[in-house]
């Protein structure tokens with residue numbers, strides 16, 4: 001166990017863009033590395049990705065491991081996972097955090113198998129246990145009814161995929177530098193039976209919740225699925241996205257991917273407008289990180305009215321049109 005050192009994070013690059021989760025993992029990983037007295041290292045996999053190394057140093061990485069090769073231009077599970085497992089075997093990291101994005105969930109599971117270690121998937125909090133230095137990863141379980149803290153006592157690295165937006169982004173320190181370590185890609189070893197053919201972007205999905213600085217979310221108080229059209233108008237006017245509590249998702253008024261909360265997405269927008277949402281703990285778990293929370297509710301006693309920075313008492317079908325009129 002003593003040979004395994006340092007905290008790694010995967011800096012996901014998707015279609016040429018560094019995922020914002022890289023900064024969140026650097027923030028979470030920095031604390032783990034400092035508590036252990038070890039280095040924080042980021043891993044870049046792909047083609048043309050080395051260019052992101054300086055950005056990672058400025059957000060807290062001490063070392064950046066780069067495997068930059070043309071065959072990694074498109075994401076293929078096995079190829080990426082075998083490459084990562086080979087890097088793990090060579091450099092022996094102690095802890096390894098990956099983002100619980102679509103790519104990260106798939107890659108972390110396969111990598112853990114190839115590396116012969118354990119993985120806690122979709123964690124919301126990671127800490128170092130003071131006595132034994134183990135990674136304690138906490139995640140909701142049994143549909144969010146329990147929080148489970150999971151450890152991986154006998155194998156290294158202790159791997160964990162961390163839910164996007166569970167942590168704030170690391171602060172930037174301009175000019176901070178570190179060490180780049182290049183890892184050669186071996187096309188004969190890192191193979192797959194699967195082949196990348198083409199990438200098809202889904203149409204008409206609107207702004208993703210994770211990218212939106214403004215979210216207008218609707219709850220059961222909308223009363224009908226058509227209510228979301230009104231929210232869409234307000235969201236569009238503010239350049240934001242539409243979200244939902246679980247109630248309208250369960251009623252089939254809106255897709256699950258719009259659900260915010262313990263069993264949905266965690267969001268951290270600048271402005272969150274909750275319309276006809278009562279503010280149950282499971283919903284607030286996904287949106288309490290918003291900079292400004294506005295609640296529109298008929299009931300002044302609804303829990304969200306006490307938590308909101310601005311509580312607007314009234315019927316959302318009167319308040320939202322009035323807001324739209326003001327916005328012009």
Ligand SMILES: Cc1cc2nc3c(=O)[nH]c(=O)nc-3n(C[C@H](O)[C@H](O)[C@H](O)COP(=O)(O)OP(=O)(O)OC[C@H]3O[C@@H](n4cnc5c(N)ncnc54)[C@H](O)[C@@H]3O)c2cc1C
Pocket residue numbers: 142143144145218219220221222244245246247248259260261262263264265275276277278279280281282283286296297298299302314315316317
């Ligand atoms: C294990 C578990 C996991 C869960 N995970 C999630 C989750 O991820 N996300 C989530 O959201 N919930 C989740 N829930 C469900 C959660 O407990 C609540 O049931 C849910 O959030 C309630 O949704 P709501 O606020 O839209 O509805 P309600 O609680 O019914 O509130 C509706 C609100 O609308 C107001 N209202 C009604 N009409 C109007 C009007 N015309 N104008 C203005 N206001 C109006 C009412 O006063 C009321 O406050 C989970 C529950 C469990 C047990």
